Amino acid sequence: MIIAVDGPTASGKGTIAKALAAHFALPHLDTGLLYRAVGLQAALNHGNPDDPGDACAACEFPDSLLADPELRSEATGSLASRVSVHPEVRRALYERQRAFATQPGGAVLDGRDIGTVIAPEAEVKLFVVASVPARAERRFREMQAAGRSVTLAEIAADLEARDARDRSRAEAPLVAAPDAVLLDTSDLGREAAIAAAIGIVVARRHSG
């Protein structure tokens, strides 16, 4: 079974995808980490993330970069959103994601275009959303816990900029697949959101 979990930043999709993978004993890939690695590598190369050539060169990042704590920072998230606009970058990362999705036994992948581009045949597609204030508050608490100094207003502004870029890009924009189930986590705690997601997967599996 392939489970595709898409949605904007800090919607809860990562937490939900991880929990679904544990519950259904499936391997999980956070595809945002791949785009973050490209963004961070572009910065390490002193390249311009908005330049397709520089962004493409950064697709040759070492696997060790995937364990770098800097990958989770807001700054790297913004770089990721900028390099992910380039079709060449999306193509370079396609095979790796596709191979993960189609491995025997299935997988859970979370990102922006899993249900639309990477695994359009996924048995279950979830599109996880939440209001900007709810997402900004969550991200703010995560950043505080990680000891990063950033204000709530800065986070909200960054989320909105990233949403706009992800939704408006020409290639693989952030959009729900027509057969995706929408899950709004604005008023749900962690456990309630996970329980709702498990319920959706179970219901879809029985109806398919």
Ligand code: C5P
């Ligand atoms: O999910 P995360 O915040 O880690 O993703 C960082 C950025 O990578 C997103 O803002 C988006 O621009 C890009 N991304 C993407 N397609 C994916 C996953 C992430 O374009 N499947």
